[in-house]
Amino acid sequence: MNIVVCVKYVPDAQSDRTFNEADNTTDREGVEGLLSEIDEYAVEEALKLAESGEGEVTVVTVGPDQAVDAVKKALQMGADKAVHVSDEAIHGSDAAATSLILAEAIKKAAGGSNPDLVLMGMSSTDGVMGVVPAMVAERLGLPQVTYASELTLEGESVTIRRDGDAASETIVSSLPALVSVTDQINEPRYPSFKGIMAAKKKPVDTWTLADLGVDAGQVGLDAAWTKVTSFAKRPPREQGQIVTDEGDGGTKLAEFLSAQKFL
Amino acid sequence: MAEVLVLVDHAGGKIRKATAELLTIARRLGEPSAVFIGPNAETAQVTLAKYGAHKVYVYDAPDALEYLVAPQAEILASVVEKTSPLAVLIPSNSAGKEIAARLAVRTESGVITDAVDVVAGAEGVETTQSVFAGSYTVKATVTKGAAIVAVKPNSVPIEPAPAAGAVEKIEVTLSDAAKAAKITESKPKAATGRPELTEASIVVSGGRGTGGDFGPVEEFADSLGAAVGASRAAVDAGWYPHSNQVGQTGKQVSPQLYVAAGISGAIQHRAGMQTSKTIIAINKDEEAPIFELVDFGVVGDLFTVLPQATEAVKKAKA
Ligand SMILES: Cc1cc2nc3c(=O)[nH]c(=O)nc-3n(C[C@H](O)[C@H](O)[C@H](O)COP(=O)(O)OP(=O)(O)OC[C@H]3O[C@@H](n4cnc5c(N)ncnc54)[C@H](O)[C@@H]3O)c2cc1C
Numbered sequence: 001m002n003i004v005v006c007v008k009y010v011p012d013a014q015s016d017r018t019f020n021e022a023d024n025t026t027d028r029e030g031v032e033g034l035l036s037e038i039d040e041y042a043v044e045e046a047l048k049l050a051e052s053g054e055g056e057v058t059v060v061t062v063g064p065d066q067a068v069d070a071v072k073k074a075l076q077m078g079a080d081k082a083v084h085v086s087d088e089a090i091h092g093s094d095a096a097a098t099s100l101i102l103a104e105a106i107k108k109a110a111g112g113s114n115p116d117l118v119l120m121g122m123s124s125t126d127g128v129m130g131v132v133p134a135m136v137a138e139r140l141g142l143p144q145v146t147y148a149s150e151l152t153l154e155g156e157s158v159t160i161r162r163d164g165d166a167a168s169e170t171i172v173s174s175l176p177a178l179v180s181v182t183d184q185i186n187e188p189r190y191p192s193f194k195g196i197m198a199a200k201k202k203p204v205d206t207w208t209l210a211d212l213g214v215d216a217g218q219v220g221l222d223a224a225w226t227k228v229t230s231f232a233k234r235p236p237r238e239q240g241q242i243v244t245d246e247g248d249g250g251t252k253l254a255e256f257l258s259a260q261k262f263l
Numbered sequence: 264m265a266e267v268l269v270l271v272d273h274a275g276g277k278i279r280k281a282t283a284e285l286l287t288i289a290r291r292l293g294e295p296s297a298v299f300i301g302p303n304a305e306t307a308q309v310t311l312a313k314y315g316a317h318k319v320y321v322y323d324a325p326d327a328l329e330y331l332v333a334p335q336a337e338i339l340a341s342v343v344e345k346t347s348p349l350a351v352l353i354p355s356n357s358a359g360k361e362i363a364a365r366l367a368v369r370t371e372s373g374v375i376t377d378a379v380d381v382v383a384g385a386e387g388v389e390t391t392q393s394v395f396a397g398s399y400t401v402k403a404t405v406t407k408g409a410a411i412v413a414v415k416p417n418s419v420p421i422e423p424a425p426a427a428g429a430v431e432k433i434e435v436t437l438s439d440a441a442k443a444a445k446i447t448e449s450k451p452k453a454a455t456g457r458p459e460l461t462e463a464s465i466v467v468s469g470g471r472g473t474g475g476d477f478g479p480v481e482e483f484a485d486s487l488g489a490a491v492g493a494s495r496a497a498v499d500a501g502w503y504p505h506s507n508q509v510g511q512t513g514k515q516v517s518p519q520l521y522v523a524a525g526i527s528g529a530i531q532h533r534a535g536m537q538t539s540k541t542i543i544a545i546n547k548d549e550e551a552p553i554f555e556l557v558d559f560g561v562v563g564d565l566f567t568v569l570p571q572a573t574e575a576v577k578k579a580k581a
Pocket residue numbers: 006007008009026036038039042060061062063093094095096098102119120121122123124125126127128129130131132133226374375376394395403
């Protein structure tokens with residue numbers, strides 16, 4: 001079983017995330033970054049599958065120099081090898097271009113054709129679009145099995161459970177397939193000391209667009225199909241009135257609702 | 264006038280509020296047409312016409328909804344190819360965003376998700392997004408193809424504007440690839456009688472502070488006609504279903520009023536509720552970060568504050 005996991009390097013949500021003034025793109029250099037939290041669940045699921053049978057786990061990231069930290073974390077958790085796609089021309093890529101690069105990188109990482117299984121997070125913690133899995137599936141012609149909160153492999157098929165609004169659904173697909181996971185699916189492991197040491201010896205391939213055969217003119221800010229025209233920091237919410245309950249907290253709350261015309 | 268497509272979100276032909284909102288927005292950009300996929304198009308057509316659909320494209324063969332999103336993207340792509348619309352508006356929920364994603368790749372068009380506003384600007388369709396957990400407002404445009412925009416619920420007040428709603432059937436043969444991921448079982452959830460979380464104008468959420476007793480939260484919600492949400496801590500503990508989770512990996516809600524009871528206000532929770540118009544919190548700990556966001560806060564025990572508030576609300580409404 002050949003599993004490729006896509007992991008994204010994102011600005012830490014606890015830090016002051018912002019944009020570059022010059023071109024309205026996300027600031028990925030001036031802030032602390034890390035492996036997008038939900039992608040840890042995808043890595044964990046891949047490791048569990050690999051451990052329960054024969055399998056090799058390759059992690060792939062597309063991003064600037066520091067993005068290598070995202071795949072290193074995954075290697076420390078236990079992934080076998082890593083790919084970091086990095087190229088000046090990628091800066092400012094939109095979701096469609098990112099999915100193009102990822103699709104090519106996944107194929108190359110799997111030796112030229114689709115791997116048995118591609119795993120991704122349901123959404124990143126910065127863009128939070130939740131579109132890249134569907135886009136990559138469309139590009140690779142893979143069945144898309146998204147928002148998995150449980151996953152089982154049986155022979156040549158994959159079954160997931162997803163928790164929809166109106167129903168809990170079971171979805172079955174043949175392999176190869178692309179699965180995105182939620183944070184309900186497992187509890188990601190922390191890298192062990194042994195894992196951290198072992199990761200130092202694991203291979204990290206750095207690929208450029210040329211290595212993937214992707215034309216630089218198809219990606220990046222200028223080729224993007226969407227354009228951010230402006231950004232503005234929202235004034236922080238001003239703290240309103242805080243009362244301490246002295247036996248009338250509920251009544252005061254209702255008075256506030258009434259004054260604001262909610263009743 | 265340019266055609267603007269709206270993908271209809273519905274349950275068995277019953278139109279969701281988000282669809283009426285999209286039709287309202289579509290009228291600002293051009294001439295709205297609805298794309299309806301599924302059974303009971305006749306029921307839907309009446310409502311779609313009422314909110315301004317000039318045309319209603321219908322695909323009613325039963326196969327489309329037996330699989331995950333890919334067939335819907337194929338059907339929509341065929342309408343896009345036929346009509347070359349200015350924009351395609353889709354509800355910004357998990358399925359809607361994935362349909363938008365596939366449609367974008369298929370038709371080589373730009374896609375914007377989680378829009379909270381859409382207007383006809385100088386550079387074409389201009390969207391507003393609220394990003395980084397609500398700390399920035401971003402304006403963006405689509406520069407290639409049809410503007411594919413996934414719009415969040417509650418973004419605009421709906422306005423009826425009767426139009427013809429002329430039905431046109433769509434004939435598409437779904438590809439085998441689109442039929443690869445099959446929904447083999449669907450266990451419907453018990454109906455609560457409460458409004459849907461993302462559509463509700465008031466949401467009352469409970470967290471770990473409820474200790475597993477959501478009674479006071481539900482009763483307060485019911486006094487206000489509100490939906491009930493939960494933090495991930497409450498969901499992980501098994502106290503409330505995951506489909507009610509508010510936050511980064513749950514639902515993103517943007518109601519007129521959001522009430523957080525026994526919730527500390529972690530960044531991942533904020534990511535799902537920070538754009539609410541008015542925010543209220545009840546928390547025992549005056550240092551809880553949720554208080555940084557509130558318009559009104561009560562430092563106190565939710566088990567005494569909520570029941571008292573419920574009684575007062577009922578009295579005021581009676
Ligand atoms: C605030 C903000 C708003 C944006 N709005 C738009 C927009 O409206 N339209 C648009 O086209 N672009 C937009 N972008 C750009 C877009 O986010 C990036 O192009 C991004 O690479 C893809 O979207 P996402 O991060 O939302 O991914 P999602 O679709 O949320 O990611 C899901 C999964 O895909 C995988 N993945 C995603 N990106 C990578 C990567 N670089 N490397 C490896 N795996 C990856 C991961 O497994 C991840 O969990 C926005 C970016 C930001 C920061």
